[in-house]
Amino acid sequence: MSLTGGKAVAVLSIDPGTGAVTAAPTVTLEDRYGMLRGASAGPDGLLWVSTVNKSGNEPGPNDDRVIRIQFPAGGGGFD
Secondary structure (H helix, E strand, O other): OEEOOOOEEEEOOEOOOOOOEOOOOEEEOOOOOOOEEEEEEOOOOEEEEEEOOOOOOOOOOOOOOEEEEEOOHHHOOOO
């Protein structure tokens, strides 16, 4: 789940059998990419996250973009 105002991603551990959340969320990627809008697991096994950083009329290097991120192994944080 992306946290736009918090500029972070919350990673949840989910039981595949029941769909229940099994642990408290881990907040990661905080302030690394700016404001984040949406996050989804992609068909390539990566986490796809969109940003919402555009401010002004001229495009800049940190404006809205889509970032692919490796999921953490074993429930740890992102590198």
